[in-house]
Amino acid sequence: MTRPPFTGSFTQQEPIPDAGIAAALEVMRTGRLHRYNIAPGEEPAAMALEREYAAWQGARYCIALASGGQAMQIALRAAGVRPGDKVLSNAFTLAPVPGAIAGVGAEPVLVEITEDLVIDLDDLAAKASASGARHLMLSNMRGHLCDMDRLMQIAQAQGLTVIEDCAHTMGAAWNGRKSGNFGLAGCFSTQTYKHMNSGEGGFLTSDDAEFIARATIMSGSYMLYSRHGAGPESETFTDIRLDTPNLSARMDNLRAAILRPQLLALDRNIARWNDRYDRLAGHLAGHNAIRLPQRPASETYVGSSIQFLLPGIAARKAEAFLTATAAQGVELKWFGAAEPVAFTSAHQSWRYAPRQHLPATDRILSGLFDMRLPLTFSLEDCDLIAGHILDAATTLQEAA
Ligand SMILES: *Cc1c(COP(=O)(O)O)cnc(C)c1O
DSSP, X not given: OOOOOOOOOTTOOOOOOHHHHHHHHXXXXXXXXXXXXXXTTOOOHHXXXXXXXXXXXXXXXXXXXSOHHHHHHHHHHHTTOOTTOEEEEESSSOTHHHHHHHHTTOEEEEEOBOTTSSBOHHHHHHHHHHHOOOEEXXXXXXXXXXXXXXXXXXXXXXXXXXXXXXXXXXXXXXTTEEXXXXXXXXXXXXXXXXXXXXXXXXXXXESOHHHHHHHHHHTTOTTOTTXXXXXXXXXXXXXXXXXXXXOOOBOOHHHHHHXXXXXXXXXXXXXXXXXXXXXXXXXXXXXXXXXOOOOOTTEEOOOSEXXXXXXXXXXXXXXXHHHHHHHTTOXXXXXXXXXXXXXXXXXXXXXXXXXXXXXXXXXXXXXXXXXXXXXXXXXXXXXXXXXXXXXXXXXXXXXX
């Protein structure tokens, strides 16, 4: 069957909603872009956004930050990670995660993943004991949630503090509890390719007042920490404010203004992502060479990207598969490449961390393909893209 090539862009997000553009213009007209530059009686956009995000997330506290990576680094530092400490994380993630661990002078200890692309909980328990690590930076990579109940049981038994990297799980949930609300803190990104788009930006959420007070001072609040939309009582800062370094990672009012209308649209957009994900997954599930990661009934996901495995595929064939799909306009990422490409990399290329032995992860990543699903794609686009992937998988099979 001959299909037309796909001509859409895998990196094209939707425009900022008109209400966000209008709010951004208004902030620029006032000149008060810095979050602490407040006119009498005014609630600046950054404060309002923190209040609104905390309410949407169901977290007691929220601070808006300059990036998701800064949210993770500040979370680790505010959680008490010291230089030389070991920090556990899953091996399937992106560079900002080991980067945040290295950024606080700590050493990543990477945990294997399963074929469903989540952290291997048996390996987690073993490595927690063997390494003596006290912290886990759990990366909910590409939106896949592990059994969060079992993970928290292991964390409790091992005395691990859990920080969640929710860059891909803003809006996801496990048994109805939102991703980011399981451990000490949740870290979110509002960078262009995530679920809300302010170019750069992030959130840190927690229910722990002292933790968030330390993180607020670290974010660069100076002594203006009371000007926050979802922060703890001022008294919480008394013993913290002079003992905590300022790392300057604030969000400004311009970005916050762009984000507020997007938060109002987020639940609707999650449903739109899942329409696209389910449409594509439905097509791919029908091919006997393709394995989709299983999504447990307890998981509420946000299908802003899709992953599939061609188990056991040789590197040469994976490259041929990438070439064949790219020739039809379908931009797949492959996690098995020897060299990092664009945003994609694997643990072998994080050379600032000690070398790790991760045979299961390496085997899984060698057959793992990944694709963005921007909301600018229609459901018919998803049909066409799936058709090209299925064609290429069949060609590969026939050549075998
Ligand atoms: C994007 C991303 C981050 C960090 O977000 P930035 O805002 O770009 O710093 C963290 N973890 C994962 C898995 C990401 O994809």
